[in-house]
Amino acid sequence: MRTVTIADVxxxxxxxxxxxxxxxxxxxxxxxxTRQRVLDSVRVLGYHPNAGARALASKRAxxxxxxxxxRAGMNLPVLMQFATSVVATARQYDHDVLLMTADEGxxxxxxxxxxxxxxxxxxxxxxxxxxxxxxxRDLAEPNVLIGFPADAEGLTCVDLDFNRAGALCxxxxxxxGHREIALLGxxxxxxxxxxxxxxxxxxxxxxxxTRHDLSARAVPCEETYDEVASAMKLLFDAHPGxxxxxxxxxxxxxxxxxxxxxxxxxxxxxxxxxxxxxxDIAERARLTSVLIPAEELGREAVRLLMAKxxxxxxxxxxxxxxxxxxxxxx
Amino acid sequence: MRTVTIADVxxxxxxxxxxxxxxxxxxxxxxxxTRQRVLDSVRVLGYHPNAGARALASKRAxxxxxxxxxRAGMNLPVLMQFATSVVATARQYDHDVLLMTADEGxxxxxxxxxxxxxxxxxxxxxxxxxxxxxxxRDLAEPNVLIGFPADAEGLTCVDLDFNRAGALCxxxxxxxGHREIALLGxxxxxxxxxxxxxxxxxxxxxxxxTRHDLSARAVPCEETYDEVASAMKLLFDAHPGxxxxxxxxxxxxxxxxxxxxxxxxxxxxxxxxxxxxxxDIAERARLTSVLIPAEELGREAVRLLMAKxxxxxxxxxxxxxxxxxxxxxx
DNA sequence: AAACGATTTCGAAGCGCTTCGACACCTGAC
DNA sequence: GTCAGGTGTCGAAGCGCTTCGAAATCGTTT
Numbered sequence: 001m002r003t004v005t006i007a008d009v010x011x012x013x014x015x016x017x018x019x020x021x022x023x024x025x026x027x028x029x030x031x032x033x034t035r036q037r038v039l040d041s042v043r044v045l046g047y048h049p050n051a052g053a054r055a056l057a058s059k060r061a062x063x064x065x066x067x068x069x070x071r072a073g074m075n076l077p078v079l080m081q082f083a084t085s086v087v088a089t090a091r092q093y094d095h096d097v098l099l100m101t102a103d104e105g106x107x108x109x110x111x112x113x114x115x116x117x118x119x120x121x122x123x124x125x126x127x128x129x130x131x132x133x134x135x136x137r138d139l140a141e142p143n144v145l146i147g148f149p150a151d152a153e154g155l156t157c158v159d160l161d162f163n164r165a166g167a168l169c170x171x172x173x174x175x176x177g178h179r180e181i182a183l184l185g186x187x188x189x190x191x192x193x194x195x196x197x198x199x200x201x202x203x204x205x206x207x208x209x210t211r212h213d214l215s216a217r218a219v220p221c222e223e224t225y226d227e228v229a230s231a232m233k234l235l236f237d238a239h240p241g242x243x244x245x246x247x248x249x250x251x252x253x254x255x256x257x258x259x260x261x262x263x264x265x266x267x268x269x270x271x272x273x274x275x276x277x278x279x280d281i282a283e284r285a286r287l288t289s290v291l292i293p294a295e296e297l298g299r300e301a302v303r304l305l306m307a308k309x310x311x312x313x314x315x316x317x318x319x320x321x322x323x324x325x326x327x328x329x330x
Numbered sequence: 331m332r333t334v335t336i337a338d339v340x341x342x343x344x345x346x347x348x349x350x351x352x353x354x355x356x357x358x359x360x361x362x363x364t365r366q367r368v369l370d371s372v373r374v375l376g377y378h379p380n381a382g383a384r385a386l387a388s389k390r391a392x393x394x395x396x397x398x399x400x401r402a403g404m405n406l407p408v409l410m411q412f413a414t415s416v417v418a419t420a421r422q423y424d425h426d427v428l429l430m431t432a433d434e435g436x437x438x439x440x441x442x443x444x445x446x447x448x449x450x451x452x453x454x455x456x457x458x459x460x461x462x463x464x465x466x467r468d469l470a471e472p473n474v475l476i477g478f479p480a481d482a483e484g485l486t487c488v489d490l491d492f493n494r495a496g497a498l499c500x501x502x503x504x505x506x507g508h509r510e511i512a513l514l515g516x517x518x519x520x521x522x523x524x525x526x527x528x529x530x531x532x533x534x535x536x537x538x539x540t541r542h543d544l545s546a547r548a549v550p551c552e553e554t555y556d557e558v559a560s561a562m563k564l565l566f567d568a569h570p571g572x573x574x575x576x577x578x579x580x581x582x583x584x585x586x587x588x589x590x591x592x593x594x595x596x597x598x599x600x601x602x603x604x605x606x607x608x609x610d611i612a613e614r615a616r617l618t619s620v621l622i623p624a625e626e627l628g629r630e631a632v633r634l635l636m637a638k639x640x641x642x643x644x645x646x647x648x649x650x651x652x653x654x655x656x657x658x659x660x
Numbered sequence: 661a662a663a664c665g666a667t668t669t670c671g672a673a674g675c676g677c678t679t680c681g682a683c684a685c686c687t688g689a690c
Numbered sequence: 691g692t693c694a695g696g697t698g699t700c701g702a703a704g705c706g707c708t709t710c711g712a713a714a715t716c717g718t719t720t
Contacts, residue, residue, distance in 0.1 A: 056708090
């Protein structure tokens, strides 16, 4: 069973090879009757274009690379949703997805790009000072990053709008009548490092609190139970009237709940808690939270990449956060 | 910056295009001096072969498809480990991985196979009566399945050796001096359906128990707490001397522990519990368990697929289970 | 009836690579 | 000194597709 080529289709339909090509690509007008005849032949013969030949002739592989941080300790549900969404969306644009792991590093990126194996790249989990950023910046192939590096100038990045996320949490607490609130953020060093998303969350939180005329403060938050507990004790000693807490620190979420219990403050009766964290953690603890919209992130990233493939300029994108109300706020 | 082609390399090295090709592929002997000159030119010019052209001329894409069940509710850690291992192993064989989701179904498989986009396929999570199996059976492209369908004849499948897994659990309990043990398996319907792995586990468990002269029984196990609890009550009423339990039912693991608590039997003091389940569940509950060796599964699957790509015959493979001792047995 | 533009189709030239057969050269045997 | 048999290298023919310019066909207009 030799594989069916475009020449077979042309012969079967009684037209030239180029006519078949134009019917399939739609790049030139073909009369309705001829088109139909060709399409019938395609169906009858079960023709599928050879991807290699197509890529060679058209200089378009119709494949994008997805570079995932497939190391342990990643937030799996988020990653999975993201990958699924990327594959599905890419298919809508008639593209396939080549899976790469981040540990091939810059060499891997260079390789697939130079081999014309992919038309564009999607990099997940870009770090603030990511070694791949310089390479991406002067790569001929379009690329889109998930996450914002320190200098995102000239790059296309997609991420959750952490400023809005912080604001949304403050707003939620304000609406529920809380007058004194606090943000437990990332560890001190993260702020010192100038990490974008941590600062943006804090800024959004504080600004929104001010807008609602609330008493608000943001404190860094370490990740061991003892540190969390003592920080919380200090916090409540200094501000006994505190009734609203926003936690933006995945690792500390559990400890915060434990510490509250230890301080004899019930959730949500005495203190309302909002988390900014992945879906699974929030769901497990039934926490009101702002989620990482992984599916939307994937979809939008592909959309932007496709735009760039078509030569369109594509700016960065911040996704609107959404708050899911569960049982930890009232 | 035009991309560098093999012709550029040939010109730079002062040899024929075919010579460069032979140096790179090693398919014909080339003198050491020429080889070195060519390799130097490759390095200097930064040459990367064009994947499309290579695929077209050689009829080998050097890409394999990985079809993952990227739906919610999958066991994520296992899936992730598996994917990582597949990508890493494929790279060792100089292949890349095209990621597909199972929901493209048979059409997707047909498409990538017919387009010569991939040389072979790896399908994860094959069901006992999987709609894709007939297609795979008479697909020209080699493929390897993770999991055994009802009729694995003529297919290459890789999976955990569930028979050995059952036996291993029985052996573990026997060695610890337990004389009366039981296997809580899948729900009744699963056995009626003739599901391979459930039956194999049971058979292995019972045979090993007999070999050690233990009193053993296997009972199906439903997945709601009430059913589990009443089944357990019946079991312990009928066999008060029961001290060893094997649970081969992810969904029921948690309920079993709860039911034991309700019956006033402590783990591991009164009853030892071994689970056959994914790593994360076992780890969370600190259960002695037989794990799914995802990484090894991925590695072996790729190895078999590569063998088939080379035209070698490849039979199915059952992986040796390994038991990890945690805190639920003594 | 000729000429024209619009529409539709065709033919051929690559895209960058692999691979096959052939050629040139060298060695050693006669 | 010639010839068989190796080595090492080259040239050219595709692989199956896209795309460009040109040819063919048609209905209109003059």
